[in-house]
Amino acid sequence: MTEGTPTGSLRIAVIGTNYLGANTAAGMAEFGFDVIGVEIDEHRLKLLNDGKAPLYEPGLDPLLKKHVDSGRLRFTKDYREIADWADVHFICVGTPQTEGSDAADLAQVNSVVDMLAPLLTRPTLVVGRSTVPVGTSKLVEQRFHAESPAGAGVEIAWQPEFLREAHGVDDTLHPDRLVFGVQTPEAEATLRQVFATPLAEGTPVVVCNLPTAELVKGGANAFLATKISFINALSEMADATGADVTQLADALGFDKRIGRGMLNAGPGYGGGCLPKDLRAFMARAGELGVEEVITFLREVDDINYRRRARIVDVTHELLGAAWVGRNVTVLGAAFKAGTDDVRDSPALDIAGRIQLHGATVTVYDPEAMENARRVRPTLRYAGSALEACENAHLVLHLTEWPEFRALDPVTLKDVVDTPVILDARLLLDSAQWRAAGWTYRAPGKP
Template identity: 50%
Template sequence: MRISVIGTGYLGATHAACLAEMGFEVIGMDTDPAKVAALAEGRLPFHEPALPELLRKHVQSGRLRFTTSMAETAAFANVHFLAVGTPQASEDGTADVSQIDGALRALLAHVDQDALVIGKSTVPVGTARRLASMAKKLARPGTTVELAWNPEFLREGYAVKDTLAPDRLVFGTDSGTGLPILRNVYATALAAGTPLVETDFETAELVKVAANAFLATKISFINAFAEITEVAGGDITTLADAIGMDERIGRRFLNAGVGFGGGCLPKDIRALQARTRELGLGNTMDFLASVDALNLRRRDKVVELVELALTGSGARPQVAILGASFKPESDDVRDSPALDVAARLHERGFAVSVFDPIARHSAAQRRPELDYPETIEGAVAGADAVVLLTEWRQFRELVPGDLDALVRRRNIIDGRNVLDAAQWLDGGWNFWQLGRKPADGCAAVPAAAAGLDALAVRA
């Protein structure tokens, strides 16, 4: 069995390299010549731990190669994974599936042998069944093209592990004829005890968006309670610890802060709302609009807090933003809360410097108006406020002595609730966290101030 992966972005490049690691001969196909050239040289155009080594290993061994030719792809493989993008198409959140439609059409124009096409992209429910019908119509006479759906559950920063040792596998088929091939592809993971769900197209499609909708809801849920503790008093981290002890709830994804971002959760919850409306289900998923709005509102809170902290600081105060990617161990800045807050502060007239250990170049491409020093020292030099917005390890391990001699004013805002408040207060800093009660002897910002009563403590 030889396998192709069509689309070599984050998902496709990861899947292709991991399939080669599983022992298969693999070809990755993409229409972007520059991307294909880089991958063919063993160079990864994005950051993902452990993946560069895997890519180079199998490009050098010859087990993995890349092409821009769909004819070559069809001739090489009889199992084809579709891993192209499905971006948000419009303001109403509808997913654009034109790339996946186009990829299937282009592939079937060249397939002259029986083949299995396996979708991995996140798509609106109903897409797989429509594509299966398209495949039957477009298949050449004398050939059979079956479709299956195998959603991905990759976490950026852990994508290699999540592919080689997934926490579950989902196979969606219509007739079930593709199941033996799918079991063969993932034989190693299945032999290791990975749970397998075999189901229909629709359930397989919905599993991924349901998972993302639930995670987004869980994050916004704890941030909603953070808004309460910011006004009424209380400590959001202690609250999260307490309810997380309930095995029905669990502690993961109950971290209050500036909220979620990235290329999946925001896009997927908007696309799910749009799809349910198309299905005539009215307000079934309307609660996700509140989840989305609350998530964006946390960014407003951080901006308001910076403005509050720097009131009276003179003309054009300088703000150092620590973090640009939407999460650590990633250079992905799509819908990043950190980069969005930085841009909003810049628009309000602040001088903004952004430091991220990995995402500096991708952030600069998206928001070129901001300043991106190469070091954390360069970013915080002369700063009137330091704002931590991506919880990279080197930021979590900061202590006051690291920054004392660099900043102009000792104001720090911890937008991820990862720093030790007592340590910074003892170090003579003004310190803020979201959803946390003030330390003993320190005054909270009045709730009337911009509607915000985050932990604003004055040393």
């Protein structure tokens, strides 16, 4: 992509600068626009203004640094700096799961309206990127029209994001599709101007109404969760019959109607998006009276959590029905490779369950150690995979970092107590590990 190809004089504000917002702000600057990000957390704000991301995401630090240094991108906590400065305001705040409920917590979205609406005195476009329950955009619109001096001159659009953690920069700059939920041709034209660079590269765009745009993200994540739970259900059948779930997935994936993507058996999905978005989708379906959706997707979520319990059961079996006095190594803390995100991480959940049974659990992850310590402070943590495996009676491979696939089983055998490995990600070379004298086990593989 040619750096700095502005398609007009639009000025862009990005409100909320954690994962989604940091990628969005850096991406808009790379597209050639002047951008101000709004961040109320002082620590995060300082990091961003130093050109550093508030989280680990490959390629994001250099992109932020490039545009902070150029002057094209800066960050503030003062909404007054963006209110009448920006032509387009992107809402990129979090919508976590409400405590004690499956529903999405819209407090951060409402806070944006509280802060921004009274300051808008001229027509502008406010674009939601946050994942929200269907119907939220119209409620946001009503509030902006009622609370802004600009009134109906504030137009609302919704433009859902489809960023994959560990691929956020590429997905921002080169999205596989764009969805514009708009109400007027003018709003569509503005979004086409904002995303002129990927559109020129041939990125397909779907122009739709607001509720369709809101449903797209929830629907996409519900489908992906279903696909992951489906292959994990087949993994249980493979275990019961001697079949190989990896070969099964390969065979299924050749069917173009199914596809191979996300058909990888493992410890299940996690992270800050898929679990809470699926549950919010179910909660909204319940509010709308579409009970069948809840029944179906509840089982998808249940399969996902049964997968974690299944890995704990196999761990118990491999330890010889003993827990106390056993050392278990967990390789991986992040919910997936390429990120330091430990929210709803299957790896940490499994580690915690094993510890509760009485085993001593030592964890190592290349990027997520600090976050893991905050979430699970009672676990033991090591500075390397080799250190984590010292005197282990069992090693669990729970996050698919390339570093773990590159481990030498011969070298590792010299530091463990008992050479037994449970490859819950089904990615290690079983022949190599067995040849080195290890007992190798992978759920769903004979």
